Every structure is written in structure tokens, then in C-alpha cells.
Amino acid sequence: MIQLAAGRLTWPTYLRYWAVGLGATGLVMAICLMIGVDPLHPERTAFAWPAQSVLELRLTRVGSAALVGAALAASGVLLQALLRNPLAEPYVLGISTGSSVAVLVWVLFGMSVFGAVEHGHIPAWLESVFAYGEVLPAVIGALLASVAVFTIAGVTSGATLEPLTLLLVGVVISAFNGALIVLLNSIAPHGNRPDIINFLIGYIDSISPTTLLVAGGVFVASWVAGLLAAPSLNIAALSDTEATSLGLRLARMRTLCFVLASIMTASAIALARSIAFVGLICPHICRVLFGSDHRQLLVTAPFCGAIFLMLADALVQILRGIFPVTVPVGVITALAGGPFFLILLMQRRTTLHD
Amino acid sequence: MTELPPTSTGSLRPITQPAFLCAQAVSYKYRHAASPAVQGVSLSLGCGEVVAIVGPNGCGKSTLLRLLCGQLRPASGRIALQGHDVTALSVGQIARQIALVPQQTSAGFPYSVREMVVMARWSQHGAARAGSGGRGAGMATALGFETTEDHAIADRAMWEADVHHMADRSIHDLSGGERQRVIVARALAQQTPAILLDEPTSSLDLYHQLDLLGHLQSLSRQAVGPKCIVIVTHDLNLALQFADRALLMDGGHLVADGRPQEVLTPANLQPVYRVAVAVGAANVLVFSRQK
Numbered sequence: 001m002i003q004l005a006a007g008r009l010t011w012p013t014y015l016r017y018w019a020v021g022l023g024a025t026g027l028v029m030a031i032c033l034m035i036g037v038d039p040l041h042p043e044r045t046a047f048a049w050p051a052q053s054v055l056e057l058r059l060t061r062v063g064s065a066a067l068v069g070a071a072l073a074a075s076g077v078l079l080q081a082l083l084r085n086p087l088a089e090p091y092v093l094g095i096s097t098g099s100s101v102a103v104l105v106w107v108l109f110g111m112s113v114f115g116a117v118e119h120g121h122i123p124a125w126l127e128s129v130f131a132y133g134e135v136l137p138a139v140i141g142a143l144l145a146s147v148a149v150f151t152i153a154g155v156t157s158g159a160t161l162e163p164l165t166l167l168l169v170g171v172v173i174s175a176f177n178g179a180l181i182v183l184l185n186s187i188a189p190h191g192n193r194p195d196i197i198n199f200l201i202g203y204i205d206s207i208s209p210t211t212l213l214v215a216g217g218v219f220v221a222s223w224v225a226g227l228l229a230a231p232s233l234n235i236a237a238l239s240d241t242e243a244t245s246l247g248l249r250l251a252r253m254r255t256l257c258f259v260l261a262s263i264m265t266a267s268a269i270a271l272a273r274s275i276a277f278v279g280l281i282c283p284h285i286c287r288v289l290f291g292s293d294h295r296q297l298l299v300t301a302p303f304c305g306a307i308f309l310m311l312a313d314a315l316v317q318i319l320r321g322i323f324p325v326t327v328p329v330g331v332i333t334a335l336a337g338g339p340f341f342l343i344l345l346m347q348r349r350t351t352l353h354d
Numbered sequence: 355m356t357e358l359p360p361t362s363t364g365s366l367r368p369i370t371q372p373a374f375l376c377a378q379a380v381s382y383k384y385r386h387a388a389s390p391a392v393q394g395v396s397l398s399l400g401c402g403e404v405v406a407i408v409g410p411n412g413c414g415k416s417t418l419l420r421l422l423c424g425q426l427r428p429a430s431g432r433i434a435l436q437g438h439d440v441t442a443l444s445v446g447q448i449a450r451q452i453a454l455v456p457q458q459t460s461a462g463f464p465y466s467v468r469e470m471v472v473m474a475r476w477s478q479h480g481a482a483r484a485g486s487g488g489r490g491a492g493m494a495t496a497l498g499f500e501t502t503e504d505h506a507i508a509d510r511a512m513w514e515a516d517v518h519h520m521a522d523r524s525i526h527d528l529s530g531g532e533r534q535r536v537i538v539a540r541a542l543a544q545q546t547p548a549i550l551l552d553e554p555t556s557s558l559d560l561y562h563q564l565d566l567l568g569h570l571q572s573l574s575r576q577a578v579g580p581k582c583i584v585i586v587t588h589d590l591n592l593a594l595q596f597a598d599r600a601l602l603m604d605g606g607h608l609v610a611d612g613r614p615q616e617v618l619t620p621a622n623l624q625p626v627y628r629v630a631v632a633v634g635a636a637n638v639l640v641f642s643r644q645k
Binding site: 008009010011014080081083084085086227228230231232234235237238239241242244245246247248249287291292293295 | 444458468497498
């Protein structure tokens with residue numbers, strides 16, 4: 001196996017990860033900014049640096065893709081370390097869909113309630129909370145979904161959570177949430193209904209710069225907290241007995257990581273709904289390339305996620321020039337990630353049976 | 355039996371009594387078990403001795419070991435670490451006093467051997483953060499990079515456990531015995547006064563069995579900071595050869611405690627193991643099962 005880095009993690013190596021990550025992300029972002037709708041022929045895809053008027057729109061779109069990818073990848077790293085299982089990620093565990101349900105409730109019902117009382121009847125602070133758009137309901141939904149998954153898994157597998165039970169419970173919760181989304185959408189008043197297909201599979205479109213900034217702030221804050229917890233993540237991925245005997249307060253660490261992973265997932269859901277498998281593919285690629293130390297993984301995987309989703313979105317733009325449809329970006333990640341998940345699963349099977 | 359001082363939850367003080375680790379009438383029962391795994395065990399362990407805990411399968415050896423290092427809370431009785439109730443200490447405080455080599459280990463990801471061993475130094479973080487000027491004071495950077503000293507300690511531990519030559523290999527690519535030695539190296543790198551090992555020789559070849567136990571024995575006899583070594587083992591011959599003291603357990607009870615030559619006698623072993631044995635100066639011979 002090719003390993004680009006091994007041995008001791010020191011400041012120079014660590015800073016090199018940051019520099020390479022930032023550089024590569026910036027480069028891909030610049031390329032992706034050049035791909036988009038031709039302003040003169042809306043049915044065509046243009047490949048050129050956009051005019052000032054178009055640039056802001058493109059920047060929001062590409063920036064959202066980068067943020068969503070980074071947030072999902074970082075969330076995946078945290079969840080995988082906690083469950084000691086490279087198959088864990090927010091979509092598989094049902095946290096993504098849980099967050100989506102809350103966003104849908106907000107879109108269908110919350111916004112109309114807010115609209116009714118908008119005219120000076122609510123205090124200014126509450127108004128600004130509402131103005132954050134979908135970030136707040138996304139966070140609430142993600143936290144509720146994690147609590148549900150972990151409580152149910154805890155009840156079925158005892159005090160120490162069995163990773164396999166968690167995955168199974170996540171699958172069930174995910175299916176449940178999917179059904180809930182469709183149900184809510186069909187009972188809601190017609191006018192508010194979003195495009196349900198997009199909602200279920202994840203898409204990047206018409207995102208307001210404010211939402212992007214708020215979601216970005218939320219993600220960066222939880223990312224910094226995650227980076228500080230990274231050395232403990234290395235210990236947490238050992239067995240319970242080993243982690244405790246090395247002095248790690250496992251219960252506290254688990255709670256912290258779940259909250260952080262939920263918030264990270266929510267910042268992605270608020271922008272693009274539940275996009276599958278980014279949180280699975282990117283940490284895995286980085287682990288193969290740079291090693292398993294979570295201190296570097298929490299740096300490299302988010303950059304990898306950002307690049308991956310920006311490229312997936314660029315592919316959406318290119319496809320739109322060829323076929324007269326806009327494919328949701330979630331389709332691309334699911335088509336790429338599904339087989340990837342299965343290959344990982346089969347590899348694990350063979351190593352388990354050795 | 356040493357009298358335990360009153361419970362104190364304060365920070366650890368230097369040793370004020372000879373016993374490093376004390377158990378007083380300790381019992382433990384697993385949730386769905388019919389009978390207790392450990393019943394009324396009292397013992398006192400000091401620094402500078404190698405203690406072997408022996409007994410048949412399911413006699414409560416491993417449970418006792420896990421009780422001693424605070425991994426399990428006793429249902430009744432008390433465990434004292436340097437006079438402090440273990441259940442009142444934080445896992446971090448315990449990790450700076452006791453290193454554990456468990457029977458079952460796992461790593462969720464393919465860490466390198468070096469990464470596994472140097473993780474031990476993380477257990478010293480708390481001391482540095484608490485400002486006690488602990489050994490790892492330089493490690494207190496927020497991102498937890500190990501210092502040169504930490505790597506030197508890990509390197510030495512890898513030499514001692516004979517895993518230095520595989521430092522950059524993935525833990526998932528190692529054999530059972532190699533992995534066992536890596537875990538021992540990690541425990542050594544914790545640099546604690548006590549090391550508790552649960553069947554550390556079960557997958558080791560003859561060379562490494564002698565190598566490991568010889569090294570543990572020398573750690574218990576070193577002039578500066580002699581260690582308290584507790585080994586759960588099925589190998590009575592290694593116990594006779596290397597232990598300063600043997601504890602024989604049966605059905606959750608401590609049935610004998612003393613010098614190995616006094617504890618591992620045919621009179622003691624035959625009823626416990628249900629086999630006919632003859633014991634020489636440094637070996638136990640097993641003849642046949644008892645009907």
C-alpha cells in the first residue's frame with residue numbers, strides 16, 4: 001500500500017497537510033468556478049471565468065459544495081472513530097435523514113408560521129434566529145436523530161454500544177425518516193412543497209449567501225473543536241478496556257463527538273439535504289494515503305470531501321450541457337459511493353474470516 | 355492484611371504505606387451470572403514484586419485483575435490504590451499509576467506499531483495539563499503532538515518488547531503474538547509504577563515468553579522505582595520460575611497466597627485443577643485428569 005506519510009506527526013508535517021489541503025481545494029475551486037450555465041444560452045454549459053454578475057452565484061454554489069463535502073467528511077471521521085468502524089458515516093447512521101426531516105418540517109410549516117407573525121410581533125433576537133434559515137432546524141433534527149439512534153442501539157446492545165447494532169439501527173432510522181419525509185410532503189399544503197426527489201437525494205441549488213455563511217460558521221466552529229479532540233479520537237478507536245486503561249473518559253468523549261458530528265452533518269443538510277457516502281469515501285481515501293492518525297485525518301479528510309463534492313457538482317454542470325436535465329449531485333455521490341461501500345464491506349468480511 | 359486509611363478523594367499523594375494496591379473483602383458478580391465471579395478477596399500488593407494469579411478457567415482471575423485497575427466496580431468491599439478508593443479516582447489518575455495489558459485488544463483502524471505504542475504517552479497528558487509538572491509537560495500543546503522525549507520513551511519500550519523492527523508496520527498485519535508484544539510495549543511506555551497483565555504469554559513463542567517475563571522481573575527489581583507486576587497466567591512453570599508470589603484462585607475465592615513454591619504444591623493444585631501433578635524445584639508436571 002502506498003503511504004505518503006508515516007512515522008511521527010510533527011508541526012512541519014501537520015502544517016504541510018494544511019498547506020496541501022488548502023492549495024488543492026483552492027485550485028479545484030478555481031477550476032469549478034469556470035464551469036456553469038452559459039449566461040447567453042441557459043441550456044448550455046460554459047467553460048470560462050464568469051463575469052462579475054455570475055461570479056457571486058457560482059461562488060455560492062461551488063462554496064456550498066466545498067462546505068457540504070468538508071462537513072460530511074469531517075463528520076464521517078468522527079463517527080468512524082467512535083464506532084471503530086470505517087463503514088460509519090452520517091447518511092448510513094440515519095443522522096442525515098433525521099436532519100432532513102427537521103428541515104422539511106421547517107420548510108413546510110415553520111416558515112408559514114414565521115411568515116404569519118413576521119410583522120413586528122416577535123422579538124428581534126427570535127427574528128434573527130429565524131433568519132438563519134435552515135441551519136437551526138437542521139441542527140435540532142441531527143441531534144434528535146443521533147439521540148434516537150444511540151438510545152435505541154444502547155437499549156438493544158447494553159451499556160457499551162455494539163458498532164454493528166448501531167449500523168443496523170441507523171439503517172432502520174434512515175428508512176423511517178425517508179418515509180416520514182414523503183408522508184410530511186404529501187400532507188402539507190401544496191404551495192410550500194419542495195421538489196421531493198431533490199430533497200431525498202441531496203442537491204445544491206439556489207442557496208442564499210447568508211445561509212452559506214451561517215452554515216460555514218457553524219461547521220468551522222465544530223471542526224476546530226474536533227481538531228482539538230483528535231488525539232483522544234486515536235485512543236477512542238481502541239477497545240473500551242484499552243481506552244479506559246489509557247485514561248480516556250469514554251462516555252464523555254462519545255457524547256462530545258456525537259454532538260460535534262451531528263452539528264457538522266446539520267451544516268451540510270441545511271445547504272444540500274442528505275447527500276450519501278461522502279463521509280465514507282473521503283476518510284477512507286485519506287486513511288489509505290496518509291495513515292490512520294486522526295489528527296491528520298481531521299485535516300485531510302475535510303479537504304478531500306470539499307474537492308470530491310466540488311468535482312461531483314462540476315460533473316452535474318457538465319452533464320446538464322449534454323442532457324437537458326439537472327441531475328441532483330446526491331445521485332453522483334450515491335452512484336460512486338454505493339459500490340465503494342460494498343467493496344469495503346466485502347474486504348472487511350474477508351479480513352474477519354482470516 | 356494492611357489496614358486501609360479512611361476514604362479520600364483528594365489528589366494522589368506519595369506512597370505513605372508499603373502496599374501499593376489493596377483489596378479488602380472484594381466481591382463482584384456479573385449481571386446475568388448465577389454466582390459471583392469474585393468473592394471476598396483480600397490482598398495487598400507492593401512495589402518490587404512479581405505476582406502471578408493462577409487458577410482454572412472461570413475462577414475469577416481476570417475479573418480480579420479488572421477490579422484491581424478500576425475497570426470494574428466491586429459490588430462490595432474496597433480497592434485502594436495508594437490508600438485511595440479506586441472508584442473515587444478518575445480513569446486518568448489510574449492510568450498514571452497502573453498500566454493494563456488486557457487479554458482482548460482491538461484497533462478500529464490500521465495504526466502503525468509506533469502509533470500504537472506512542473499513544474501510551476497520551477495518558478500522561480492529564481498530568482501536564484493539571485500543571486503538576488508531570489513527565490509529559492511538553493506535550494500539553496492543544497493538538498497533542500508527542501515530544502521527542504515521548505518518542506524516545508516509546509522507542510525504548512519497543513526495544514524492550516522486541517517490536518522495534520516492526521515499528522512502521524500496521525497493527526492489523528501482525529500475528530497474535532506480535533500484537534501481544536505491541537500491547538506490552540504500550541503498557542511499558544505508560545511508565546506507571548504498576549503493570550497488570552492478563553495472560554500476556556498466551557500467544558508468545560518460548561523465546562518471547564522468557565524474554566518478557568525476564569524483563570518484567572527486572573523491572574520489579576530495579577533500584578530506582580521498582581514496579582509492581584501482576585500477571586494472570588495459566589503457565590504454572592513460568593509462575594514458579596519468575597514470580598515472587600503466587601495467588602491461587604478457585605470459584606471466585608482466593609485459596610492460597612504466598613511464595614510460588616508454597617502455593618503451587620500438589621496438595622493445593624490437585625483439588626483446584628482436578629489433575630494429578632508433581633512439582634519440582636522449577637516445574638510442574640501434569641500426569642492425568644482426576645476422575
